[in-house]
Structure formats: structure tokens, C-alpha cells
Amino acid sequence: MSRPRIVIVGAGFAGYRTARTLARLSRGKADITLLNPTDYFLYLPLLPQVAAGILEPRRVTVSLTGTLRQVRLVLGEAGDIDLDARAVRYTDPEGGVGTLTYDRLVLAAGSVNKLLPIPGVAEHAHGFRGLPEALYLRDHVTRQVELAAGGEDPGSRDARRTFVVVGAGYTGTEVAAQGQMLTDALVRRHPLRESARPRWLLLDIADRVLPEMDEKLSRTADKVLRQRGVDVRMGTSVKEATSDGVLLSDGEFVDTRTLVWCVGVRPDPLAESLGLPMERGRLLVEPTLHVPGRPEVFACGDAAAVPDLTRPGEYTPMTAQHAWRQGRVAALNVAASLGRGEPEAYRHSDLGFVVDLGGVKAAADPLGVPLSGLAAGAVTRGYHLAAMPGNRVRVAADWLLDAVLPRQGVQLGLVRSWAVPLDTASPELAKRPAPALTPDNPRKPAKSSEGPS
Numbered sequence: 194m195s196r197p198r199i200v201i202v203g204a205g206f207a208g209y210r211t212a213r214t215l216a217r218l219s220r221g222k223a224d225i226t227l228l229n230p231t232d233y234f235l236y237l238p239l240l241p242q243v244a245a246g247i248l249e250p251r252r253v254t255v256s257l258t259g260t261l262r263q264v265r266l267v268l269g270e271a272g273d274i275d276l277d278a279r280a281v282r283y284t285d286p287e288g289g290v291g292t293l294t295y296d297r298l299v300l301a302a303g304s305v306n307k308l309l310p311i312p313g314v315a316e317h318a319h320g321f322r323g324l325p326e327a328l329y330l331r332d333h334v335t336r337q338v339e340l341a342a343g344g345e346d347p348g349s350r351d352a353r354r355t356f357v358v359v360g361a362g363y364t365g366t367e368v369a370a371q372g373q374m375l376t377d378a379l380v381r382r383h384p385l386r387e388s389a390r391p392r393w394l395l396l397d398i399a400d401r402v403l404p405e406m407d408e409k410l411s412r413t414a415d416k417v418l419r420q421r422g423v424d425v426r427m428g429t430s431v432k433e434a435t436s437d438g439v440l441l442s443d444g445e446f447v448d449t450r451t452l453v454w455c456v457g458v459r460p461d462p463l464a465e466s467l468g469l470p471m472e473r474g475r476l477l478v479e480p481t482l483h484v485p486g487r488p489e490v491f492a493c494g495d496a497a498a499v500p501d502l503t504r505p506g507e508y509t510p511m512t513a514q515h516a517w518r519q520g521r522v523a524a525l526n527v528a529a530s531l532g533r534g535e536p537e538a539y540r541h542s543d544l545g546f547v548v549d550l551g552g553v554k555a556a557a558d559p560l561g562v563p564l565s566g567l568a569a570g571a572v573t574r575g576y577h578l579a580a581m582p583g584n585r586v587r588v589a590a591d592w593l594l595d596a597v598l599p600r601q602g603v604q605l606g607l608v609r610s611w612a613v614p615l616d617t618a619s620p621e622l623a624k625r626p627a628p629a630l631t632p633d634n635p636r637k638p639a640k641s642s643e644g645p646s
Contacts, residue, residue, distance in 0.1 A: 197223045197531050198224045199299070200226045200295040202301060202463070203302040206517045207494025208229070209234040209255075210521050210524070211493065211520040211523045213261060215527060216261055216263040218533060218534075225263065226265045226293055227261065228281065228293060229266065229267075230269065232258060233254035235324060236577075236582075240323075240327045240364075241367040241370075242371060245600075247371070251587075252587050254584075255581075255584060269286070269291065274466070276467065280292050296531075298491065301494045302460075302464060303495050303516075305459060306615055308454075309456065313433050313434035313435055314431065318615050319451070319452060319613070321454070323613075325608045326608075332604045332607075333610075334356065334375065336604055337356075337450055338353070338391065338602075340353050348448065352449055352450055353450050354376075354391045355447060355449040356392070356451040358453045360457060361396070362456075366402055367549055367550065368453055370418055371551045372393055373393045373421050378602065383602070392422075394424045394447065395423055396441070397426075402414050402425060406546055406556070410546075410548070410556040410565075414550060417550045439452055459474055460511075469487070470485070475497055475508070476492045477498050480540075481522075481536045481538055491523050492523075493523040494519060502538060502539070514546075517580075518541055519539055547569075553566075553567055
């Protein structure tokens with residue numbers, strides 16, 4: 194008999210855990226294929242530290258081929274899934290197309306930026322969902338500080354040293370906290386005229402920072418941000434974005450060249466394209482993570498609406514913690530569907546959350562115990578080291594070096610603004626060609642915007 198073919202779409206927290214667990218369970222008795230646009234698993238929670246220059250980019254990536262020895266990696270992005278033919282059609286990074294057939298399918302496509310219908314945001318805001326975005330943001334922020342330091346026009350200098358972050362959830366809060374520390378360090382190397390300090394604004398329509406967390410932790414994070422100099426404005430958002438700045442919902446216009454969009458994520462549209470029952474963009478699944486009426490199809494992570502058995506009538510939130518655990522259960526149940534073991538329902542216990550605010554500052558509630566100060570910082574970094582599936586020693590080494598050595602404030606120039614569009618799920622933007630290059634400078638796009646991006 195031929196070996197069963199298992200295809201996993203996506204190598205985020207859910208997909209990577211599924212592949213790793215299945216490789217162990219199958220013991221070479223199944224053909225496991227992982228379809229993913231990149232050759233690495235990205236540890237998203239530490240991405241703000243890459244943007245801040247604390248961690249070297251490769252520290253937050255884990256090689257798929259290096260850690261999943263019994264899994265075949267196919268580089269590409271799924272474009273269409275034919276459930277009846279049991280086939281996944283994909284496009285590889287160089288435009289080639291291919292088809293993967295399966296006996297079992299695990300959909301773990303993850304999520305993309307949530308783009309709201311606000312004028313100018315798609316054109317001028319900068320998202321924060323992947324390694325290219327983090328690298329671009331670091332270069333962009335560094336460039337603005339350097340241009341402000343050498344500029345002559347006071348208005349332009351003020352705009353360049355103003356940075357606006359929309360969304361006070363985990364990502365936005367960490368980006369603002371780490372960003373203020375980064376620009377303060379850059380200014381020490383490139384003093385601005387009149388000792389003008391870079392200004393960071395954190396906006397959200399919610400009434401408090403980190404609304405998903407306990408109020409004590411929210412207050413801790415808010416206090417750290419304000420002490421650090423971040424202008425925290427709750428109940429406020431962006432009404433319009435332009436190349437010169439942003440119009441806030443309270444009527445104020447803020448001159449800026451940097452708008453970072455961290456309002457949250459939405460499920461990858463691939464799940465919705467299947468034509469199956471959905472729950473707010475997520476594929477409805479049973480507690481065992483299989484799709485009703487399709488016993489050969491499983492879904493987990495941000496792409497799946499998984500019943501929360503600890504809260505009847507609700508679904509598990511879109512968090513890395515849930516995705517990681519669901520990946521394990523998906524693997525166990527795929528194996529069970531092939532005759533190895535018994536299926537089990539996904540049930541979780543809340544371990545708490547951690548938010549790294551830079552330096553020794555953090556907010557954490559491990560097992561429901563709220564912490565702040567040094568204790569929270571130690572727990573937060575300890576949690577990340579324990580949760581990472583690789584690179585622990587290198588990450589710890591970078592943290593140690595950052596504590597004793599000054600950061601290197603240089604631009605790498607590896608990613609251009611047109612390569613990291615905010616609406617990553619838009620086919621039109623994803624297929625948009627790069628701008629033409631100028632004849633006199635082949636390294637510079639002909640239409641380079643100096644506005645928020």
C-alpha cells in the first residue's frame with residue numbers, strides 16, 4: 194500500500210507544530226508536505242525587537258528544513274484548494290505553479306493585516322506582520338532620525354522625528370515601547386537641533402492600553418510607556434492618512450512621515466475561498482479540529498474557529514498560544530484518522546500573557562499572577578526562550594550584548610517600501626511590479642515617497 198499523503202498549508206505556530214508532531218508520530222510511514230512561502234518558521238512575538246535592533250533578524254527564524262527532517266518543504270503560496278479532487282494548487286516564489294494532492298489536509302494559513310476603510314491608510318501606513326516589515330521599519334525610522342538631524346527646515350525635522358503607531362494591543366504597545374528606546378539611542382549618536390527628542394504617539398479607540406489583558410497589567414504598561422515619553426492617546430484613532438501626516442479622529446492633524454498600523458489581524462482569505470461554513474472569516478471546525486462533512490480536512494490556528502470548551506458558545510481567540518497548542522492536537526487527530534491513536538478534543542488552560550516593553554520593563558501575568566518590574570521582565574524573557582523551538586542561545590546572547598553594548602544605528606537598505614504593502618492579502622498589491630528605476634541611480638525607485646509608509 195502507498196503511504197498516506199499529508200499536506201500542511203502554512204508554517205506559522207499552528208502549521209509548524211503540526212508538521213513537527215506529525216513527523217514524530219509517523220516515523221517515516223507517511224509522506225508529509227509543508228507548503229509555505231518562506232523556508233523558516235517566524236517567532237512573531239520577538240519581531241518588535243528585530244525592528245528595534247535588539248535581535249539580529251535570523252534569531253527569530255527557525256529553519257524548516259533544518260528542524261523538520263522528515264517533512265518535505267515546498268516553497269509557495271496556496272491559491273486554490275479543490276476539496277473534491279483533494280488537490281492544493283500553489284504559486285512558487287518565482288511565479289511557477291504546481292499542484293499537491295493529499296489524503297489529509299491541514300489548513301494553517303494564519304492571518305494577514307486587518308485593513309480598515311480609512312482614506313490613505315493602505316497607501317501610507319506600514320504594517321507589521323513579517324520579517325521584511327520589521328527590517329523596513331528599522332531602516333525607515335533610522336533614516337528619519339538621520340534626515341531630521343541634518344535637515345534645515347524646522348517643520349520637516351519635526352515631522353520626521355514624529356512616529357505614530359495605531360493599535361495598543363500586544364504588537365502596537367511593544368512597537369511603541371521599543372521604538373521610543375531605539376530613537377532615543379539614535380539621537381544620542383545623531384543629536385537633533387535644539388535637543389528635540391523623537392516623539393512617539395500610540396493611538397487606539399479602546400479606553401486603555403492592552404485591552405485584552407488584566408487591568409493591572411494594562412496600567413503597568415501604560416505607566417511604563419508614559420514614563421518613557423510615549424504620547425498615549427486612548428479613544429483616538431486615524432481618520433485619514435496623507436503623505437504629510439495623519440488626521441486624527443479628534444480633529445488634530447499630526448505632521449509625520451511614519452504611520453505604523455498594528456490594529457490587529459484577520460484570517461487569511463484562503464479559508465473563506467473554500468466555500469465552507471465560516472465564523473467571522475475563520476473556518477468552522479469541530480473540537481477535534483476537523484471540518485464538518487470533510488473528515489480528511491483539518492484546520493487550526495488563526496484560520497480556524499475552534500470551539501472554546503472552557504467557555505461554551507465562544508471560540509478560541511487568534512493568539513500564538515492557541516495556535517501552537519492546536520497544532521499539536523491537529524497532528525494527533527490526523528494520525529488518529531489514519532489509524533494511529535484516538536482523536537481528542539482541543540481544550541486549553543490559560544497560562545497568562547507577557548508583553549516585553551524594552552530594557553528590564555515588561556508586563557506579565559503567568560498563571561494569572563500579575564507581575565511588573567524586574568520580575569515581569571525575567572518571566573517574559575524566560576517564557577520566550579522556553580517557547581522558541583530554536584535559537585535560544587543566540588537570542589540570549591543578543592540580549593546580553595544589547596545590555597552592555599550600544600546598538601548599531603545604520604540602515605541596511607535590504608527592503609523597499611513597495612515590497613511590504615500593508616494589505617498583504619490583496620492580489621492586486623501582491624502582484625504589483627516594483628517601481629521603475631531611475632537611469633542615473635539604478636538603486637533608487639523613480640517614485641520614492643517620503644510620506645508615511
